[in-house]
Amino acid sequence: MTQSWPATEIARMILDGFDSYREHFRGITLGARERFEQAQWQEIQRAAGARITLYEEKVSEVNGWLREGFAAAVLLDVEQWPLVKSAYIRLIDPRLDDELSETWYNSLFCSLFSHDLISDGCMFIHTTRPAMRSHVRAAQTRTYPLDGNLKGLLGAIFADYPFSVPYGDLEADLRRLEEQLRECLPDWVCKDPALVVELFSPVLYRNKGAYLVGRLFTQDEQWPLVIPLLHREGHGIEVDGLITDEAEVSIIFSFTRSYFMVDVAVPAEFVNFLKRILPGKHIAELYTSIGFYKHGKSEFYRALINHLASTDDRFIMAPGVRGMVMSVFTLPGFNTVFKIIKDRFAPSKTVDRATVIDKYRLVKSVDRVGRLADTQEFADFRFPRDKFEPECLAELLEVAPSTVALEDETVLIRHCWTERRMTPLNLYLEQASEAQVGEALEDYGQAIKQLAAANIFPGDMLLKNFGVTRHGRVVFYDYDEICFLTEVNFRHIPPPRYPEDEMSGEPWYSIGAHDVFPEEFPPFLFADIGQRKLFSRLHGELYDADYWKGLQAAIESGKVIDVFPYRRKAR
16 A cells, blocks of 8 residues: 555545535525425426436436546556545544445445445445444524413414514414314323423425424423425415324335425434434434435444344345246335346246336335335345345245345345335235224225325235235335326227127227226225225225326326325314
């Protein structure tokens, strides 16, 4: 190692690129308030997509800077990169977003080198940042003591959160919020002089909503608090409710939702704040929920390798019907499934590998409206062979030999996606009570309708392609046939020309590549006659081509349909 090797210069260029990324990321994020105030709903969707693609665009740009600034023989001398890492650590130590900058460095390293060269000496497999510290009062928060007047406390909150558009009827909203708060909390809490509301100062924005997020606490207890705001065009800002139930707040921050836009100066402290009010959430999911999905991926990977190192857990095939395109395996003690593309698809599938990859990447950039499971894409996972049950490894090697390889005692997974593990809906219904069946089928129909409202058509709507979350929500998770709703040609089945047509095993009408006949859904979706009849009563309009055409017309006219991530109270 010579002193002239430009480790510090390379580290500085990587960090300059990170600063450029963060500046552009923050610029898009800060525009969220104005987009909300001006009701620019379509622009909100475009901004969300642009912010997601920004990361890879900036990594590619900085990769170009490095290749232009340093000779290949110098830049690609991997044996010198521990020096770059050391120099980079010195540069990021004073930062308030240092954990994100480690992930950025890893992305640049992986853009330059083969994954065979990944090591903790050259990059940040394990973080060098100190653990998140507990704070008596989280940074960037505002506190509101009770002072004996609940309505006064609520009024003080909204005085601190003005918009360029006035509140439509704040007095009525405050009365309603006070009633809801008294309903949500025990009587003694609302009278406790020690009651305090603590809110994160910046507003969180997503889709057509804005959210105040924080907690209520006394000396002995605490509750999460989310206050959603809507902009009713022509009627001002409306306070849409008050949510203190941890399960409902968890759903708002779910892995099935699009990412919030929120200006966060110290990401680790905000995530720590969220973790305190949502202790069941992993920090990977919380980072992802506020747009730092690449760092969420880093935290997920670290949790995975720590789990494998500290338990006897072994990979098994995931429960459920085997997929025709994807093979799915899981760790029983780790709430995730791993999905790989098979080398050969079932004959009924007309997609190819490249199309499947495009479909899964599409899900990252669309509005998931609480009904699509977020995914993380990985390349070149390496696991010890003894971490696989023999039957699982044998099946993976058989169905996807181009993706799964055995290298001595190491299993190489060249390409896979991870998703949150759920109970497949078909398996859930087999074990469910009559009441649970009714609730699940009601939510299954709502999932289809809400996806359609977001311009998403699942394609293959079989029960096995939907899962049930721990909160009982039905979520779609199989994306090889997903497409935009506006790409589909919904048709009524033409009447038979002759009596013989109805007796024929072949259709008497032409069928185009994008044609869908909703009248055919009932026997296709439900083998169980009772479930079929129940679903027809709950959501029979889904069997009518005109229903789908109406949604298409609304979307094509520019309408962004409301899909709320919380239960709304009747006014």
